[in-house]
Amino acid sequence: MTTRHTRRDVVEAAGRLFAQKGYHGTSMRDLGRELGLLGSSLYAHISSKEDLLVEVVDRGAAMFQESAERALSTPGSAVDRLRALVAGHVGVVLGHMDEVRTFLNEARALDGGHRARVLAARDRYEQAFRQVLAEGVEEGSFRADLDPKVSAIFVLSILNALDRWYRPGGPLDADGLVDALMEFVMMGIGSGSKE
Template structure:
């Protein structure tokens, strides 16, 4: 056997530590220790610490983008597509927590060009929500006075905070979480609006 770790192992471990302690809070020696080797040995697999961050963040971005594309292809009403977007987001958070947290919190550690690419990816993702919200207004499902841009921000604010509190295996499973999210977003909290 030649080497016991693949480049992929290194990127995954980096995601774990960047998510936990931040990019600047993680040293290459920390990362080596996580994998059971020396910091300097990592350079057999990668060429710089910043490259690692770029790769982790890009994976997060790609997962969200893919989930959004699938959700937008959901047939039915705008409500159905919004639910698909929310369920897709929950799925990405559960399956790729570390990349998601790094994508959301560590973009500022990237240099200008890479940071702009990440912000552009976030904006594209947000557009998927805006589009579905606007469709819902057109078809009459959502309030006529709804501001798709502002509302997309509100919905995404809730979704982007999931990694801060939601723990799989707790009392609320993924389906229950999606239901609770949709009820809150669709109907709010006031009583006496169903009868």
């Protein structure tokens, strides 16, 4: 029984294709084919291709935002909150890879106003990391000479690259990934023999 599609189906399929081939690399006819209908039929559900991108990207932004809020309200030390941020990020990436990839890579296809909103959302998210890093410095858990701004960027660089290599079902499960990330971020790779 070939059910009819909902607007949600269309947005989801759009996320899949935008993540895979990019916004400009995806035609409305491609998207129709993905759902088993004609490109022109999509306009019964949505009003423009760019609206579709805005919606996918907004979903990605919202997920990271919620994850950060939850992590920031975690009680305990700054290390605990950093772990919560990292675990939350991993959860978002693994659970919604298409929206995440579109959010991270396709914002440049948006017009000025929408693009500015995405950049603002990314800034707020980065701010959460900066805050926790600064707390950890005061607390004594992180190195006193840390630059929270640069360190936040480095941590986020690792997190934002996850979609490029991590595949569920591989040797590393989600918990192992969080552990590996925290270990790397907290201790680095050095043996400490020269300090």
